[in-house]
Amino acid sequence: MIKRLLICLLQVLLVLSLCGCWNYRGLDQVNIVVGIAVDFDKEKKEYKMSYEVADLGTVKKDQSIKGRIITAEGKTLFDAARNAKRKEKNRLFFGSSYVLVISQEMAREEGIFNSIEWFLRDGECRETMFVAISQEETAAKVLEKEENINGIVSADIHDIIMEDKSVSASTVHMPVYEVYSLLKSKANSLALPVLRKTKNGDREVTAANGSAVFKGDKLVGFLTPAESKYALFAWNKIKSGILTINMADQKIDDISLEIFQSSTKKNFRYDQGKIKVIIESSTDVAIAENHSELNVMDEQIVENIQKEAGKMIEENIKAVIEKVQQEYQADIFGFSDMIFKRDLKLWKQLELEWEEIFPDIEVEVTSKVHVVNSGFTK
Amino acid sequence: MKRERVTFNQAMFSIVLFNFGSSVVMGVSTGVGQEAWIPILAATVAAIPLFLIFGRIMQLFPEEDIFGIMNSLFGKTFGKIGIALLTWYAVHLCALVLRDFSEFTQISSMPETPQLPIMILMILTTIYLARSGMRNMGKWSLVMFFFVSLVVIFTFLTAIPQAQVDDLLPIGSHTRAEYFESSFQIFSFPYAETVIFLCLAGSYEKKDSPYKMLFYALFITLIVFVLVFLRNLTLLGPAMMQTSYFPSYVTARIIGVGDFLARIESLISSNFLFAGIVKITACLLAASKGLARLFELEDYRILVLPMGMLAMALSAFLYENTMEMFAFLKYYPYYAFPFQVILPLITWIGCEFYVRKRRKESKLG
Amino acid sequence: MLTVIVISLFLPEIIYDYNTALKQAGKRERRIYAVIMLISFVILILYSFKITIPSPHGIITKVIGSLFRIET
Numbered sequence: 001m002i003k004r005l006l007i008c009l010l011q012v013l014l015v016l017s018l019c020g021c022w023n024y025r026g027l028d029q030v031n032i033v034v035g036i037a038v039d040f041d042k043e044k045k046e047y048k049m050s051y052e053v054a055d056l057g058t059v060k061k062d063q064s065i066k067g068r069i070i071t072a073e074g075k076t077l078f079d080a081a082r083n084a085k086r087k088e089k090n091r092l093f094f095g096s097s098y099v100l101v102i103s104q105e106m107a108r109e110e111g112i113f114n115s116i117e118w119f120l121r122d123g124e125c126r127e128t129m130f131v132a133i134s135q136e137e138t139a140a141k142v143l144e145k146e147e148n149i150n151g152i153v154s155a156d157i158h159d160i161i162m163e164d165k166s167v168s169a170s171t172v173h174m175p176v177y178e179v180y181s182l183l184k185s186k187a188n189s190l191a192l193p194v195l196r197k198t199k200n201g202d203r204e205v206t207a208a209n210g211s212a213v214f215k216g217d218k219l220v221g222f223l224t225p226a227e228s229k230y231a232l233f234a235w236n237k238i239k240s241g242i243l244t245i246n247m248a249d250q251k252i253d254d255i256s257l258e259i260f261q262s263s264t265k266k267n268f269r270y271d272q273g274k275i276k277v278i279i280e281s282s283t284d285v286a287i288a289e290n291h292s293e294l295n296v297m298d299e300q301i302v303e304n305i306q307k308e309a310g311k312m313i314e315e316n317i318k319a320v321i322e323k324v325q326q327e328y329q330a331d332i333f334g335f336s337d338m339i340f341k342r343d344l345k346l347w348k349q350l351e352l353e354w355e356e357i358f359p360d361i362e363v364e365v366t367s368k369v370h371v372v373n374s375g376f377t378k
Numbered sequence: 379m380k381r382e383r384v385t386f387n388q389a390m391f392s393i394v395l396f397n398f399g400s401s402v403v404m405g406v407s408t409g410v411g412q413e414a415w416i417p418i419l420a421a422t423v424a425a426i427p428l429f430l431i432f433g434r435i436m437q438l439f440p441e442e443d444i445f446g447i448m449n450s451l452f453g454k455t456f457g458k459i460g461i462a463l464l465t466w467y468a469v470h471l472c473a474l475v476l477r478d479f480s481e482f483t484q485i486s487s488m489p490e491t492p493q494l495p496i497m498i499l500m501i502l503t504t505i506y507l508a509r510s511g512m513r514n515m516g517k518w519s520l521v522m523f524f525f526v527s528l529v530v531i532f533t534f535l536t537a538i539p540q541a542q543v544d545d546l547l548p549i550g551s552h553t554r555a556e557y558f559e560s561s562f563q564i565f566s567f568p569y570a571e572t573v574i575f576l577c578l579a580g581s582y583e584k585k586d587s588p589y590k591m592l593f594y595a596l597f598i599t600l601i602v603f604v605l606v607f608l609r610n611l612t613l614l615g616p617a618m619m620q621t622s623y624f625p626s627y628v629t630a631r632i633i634g635v636g637d638f639l640a641r642i643e644s645l646i647s648s649n650f651l652f653a654g655i656v657k658i659t660a661c662l663l664a665a666s667k668g669l670a671r672l673f674e675l676e677d678y679r680i681l682v683l684p685m686g687m688l689a690m691a692l693s694a695f696l697y698e699n700t701m702e703m704f705a706f707l708k709y710y711p712y713y714a715f716p717f718q719v720i721l722p723l724i725t726w727i728g729c730e731f732y733v734r735k736r737r738k739e740s741k742l743g
Numbered sequence: 744m745l746t747v748i749v750i751s752l753f754l755p756e757i758i759y760d761y762n763t764a765l766k767q768a769g770k771r772e773r774r775i776y777a778v779i780m781l782i783s784f785v786i787l788i789l790y791s792f793k794i795t796i797p798s799p800h801g802i803i804t805k806v807i808g809s810l811f812r813i814e815t
Contacts, residue, residue, distance in 0.1 A: 002758070003759075003762070006755055120621075127631055128632055177615075177628070178615075180618055181614070181617045183617075184615075184618075185617065341547035341548045343548075344548040344551055492745060494745055494749070494787075495748060498748065498752055669775070675771060675775070676769075677768075677772070679764070680764050680776060681772075681779075683776075684775075684779035684780050684783065687753075687780060688779050690787070691782070695786065695790055695796045695798055696798050696800060698795075698798075706800055709800075709804050709807045712807045712811055
């Protein structure tokens with residue numbers, strides 16, 4: 001008898017463990033944060049955080065989920081996160097946040113490491129959440145949207161950035177854990193995507209706008225969308241995109257090539273105390289637009305297109321590398337890391353003077369372009 | 379006392395899962411970042427002679443566990459000291475693993491749940507398994523081994539598209555002392571912890587070679603460790619791998635094949651659970667057997683529950699926080715060395731003398 | 744809360760064991776069983792009252808630290 005009673009008791013006890021967490025909260029009791037924006041108030045020495053939360057309370061049949069912005073201030077990020085509770089009925093849930101936007105000013109003066117550190121340490125955020133820099137005066141502005149529009153800005157930003165490298169190739173995608181790794185690597189420099197507001201028709205929307213260059217964890221400058229494309233070439237991260245070239249000696253570019261596939265190899269040579277970085281890219285393209293009515297069946301002309309496109313890629317990659325070398329002195333292409341990984345002895349020699357060596361490193365770029373087809377028409 | 383028989387596969391896979399135990403989730407990461415495969419290999423090589431000793435002891439006395447051997451070799455007093463030491467080690471190890479487990483659960487999924495309830499659930503399960511005996515633990519290991527290795531292989535394969543093989547370089551960026559320290563750490567945690575299985579010996583089939591069993595287990599463990607290490611490193615990079623407490627878990631959070639196959643970290647948690655259960659159960663069995671031998675009791679099973687409670691009580695006050703737990707990992711190899719290496723070594727030497735003496739006697743007689 | 748959990752853990756355990764395993768057990772077994780259970784119970788109750796018992800690791804780390812040089 002007693003055995004049976006005990007078994008019943010055990011079964012009841014088991015049910016208790018089904019609810020999971022000791023402090024269980026239902027879906028209606030949490031605010032699901034989808035995007036986070038961090039600003040730093042210099043005078044008050046306070047972080048101002050804005051969270052975009054998916055407002056599940058207002059979902060109706062004919063309406064999609066709406067985003068809503070909550071702001072909170074605090075001495076530290078976690079403090080600010082918890083302070084949001086003062087004006088909200090529900091606690092914030094960070095498990096599915098897509099994007100962390102940091103204001104330009106804070107990135108320039110405070111650096112981004114502090115914010116990244118908390119997001120990694122606190123288990124609630126995902127390591128795959130990515131970091132972006134706002135080009136507006138505050139980071140919060142990027143997450144805002146006009147009153148009557150449905151949808152969630154952060155989700156849009158997520159899609160824009162994630163798909164960028166396979167569509168337009170104008171910015172980078174950097175999850176938090178990679179940012180941390182890069183900051184701890186020998187290069188100690190990185191590039192992050194940049195966001196700003198722009199007009200799309202009569203609506204104001206958030207758009208990607210090139211990338212931001214970081215030396216250490218501090219912002220030093222920007223790359224335009226066009227420059228970012230060639231930076232992506234140098235990183236071997238490009239998946240697709242459009243190359244436009246000028247063939248018929250006209251004022252405008254008249255041929256567009258769609259990138260199908262591209263791969264870039266980086267290497268370096270060291271002789272007579274000088275380092276030379278060698279970058280070799282090879283790209284498969286298709287002719288996608290042809291204003292000058294060139295005969296694409298002609299082998300010679302295709303040959304010319306390939307040469308011209310190759311030359312253009314070479315020049316542009318070189319230009320963007322020179323820009324970060326000389327203007328920003330940030331090793332975002334990881335030359336130091338490459339030397340450290342492939343030639344440890346040499347790196348130990350160079351390590352101390354790397355700051356002086358870096359701006360003057362010679363870069364040799366060779367690009368091959370191969371036309372694989374010309375679309376539907378001849 | 380009725381003897382339970384454990385088959386070769388059951389015993390081998392329990393050793394394998396025992397070795398996975400906490401290591402698969404804590405990652406086999408050490409102070410040497412991207413070069414951790416060197417200490418993993420070095421530790422495996424260092425484990426070979428130790429496993430030879432273990433195997434030899436099992437071969438010489440196939441019907442006895444190490445407690446019985448100590449008793450008959452060193453007499454009542456010294457034998458009992460040895461038994462007491464090993465029993466303490468088993469209880470302590472049990473407490474450590476239990477704490478690892480509850481810390482992990484708390485950090486990863488239930489930050490606001492106190493650790494005690496988590497521990498209670500875990501220890502009750504293992505007590506039940508330990509009371510059901512060695513054989514059932516073997517059966518559990520046999521089944522779970524396939525699950526655990528499937529998870530490792532699955533996560534390894536899904537990690538490949540995101541892997542950065544470059545992260546394996548450079549080789550040779552650390553000092554010799556660092557390599558040695560890391561190797562020592564992996565050697566003592568988990569390889570040499572296999573000493574627990576000496577306490578459980580005596581119920582293996584006579585015809586099976588204990589050497590074969592130990593070395594198959596060592597080999598499988600090595601392969602899985604290298605896979606786990608490669609997966610974690612190429613996905614996280616050395617900096618991230620070294621800074622996380624549970625690299626495997628973080629890795630699984632990052633793995634994503636397309637948009638649909640993501641957030642598979644619960645697989646890693648379950649891995650830890652399934653292997654951790656074997657480790658705790660083995661320790662619990664060893665501790666109860668040791669205690670039973672210490673007080674010359676017939677049946678050890680009655681002691682499993684008290685020993686489990688003791689281990690839980692111990693693990694409750696072992697550390698104040700997680701940082702202490704990971705800081706102790708530095709001291710652990712030195713602390714465990716006498717139990718893992720010196721005690722078996724003395725026993726082995728004693729065994730050899732004993733056997734030789736007996737042989738002479740039988741010749742004379 | 745934790746105190747309740749500890750008590751409600753030990754009570755059924757002991758009742759269950761008393762009715763099954765301990766019935767056949769000898770005097771010696773019972774005595775050892777009782778002593779160990781008592782020790783763990785006391786420790787856990789103290790733990791649930793937030794009274795910390797010094798951890799054996801303090802001594803272990805001190806001894807090892809004095810024997811070997813360990814950088815943390």
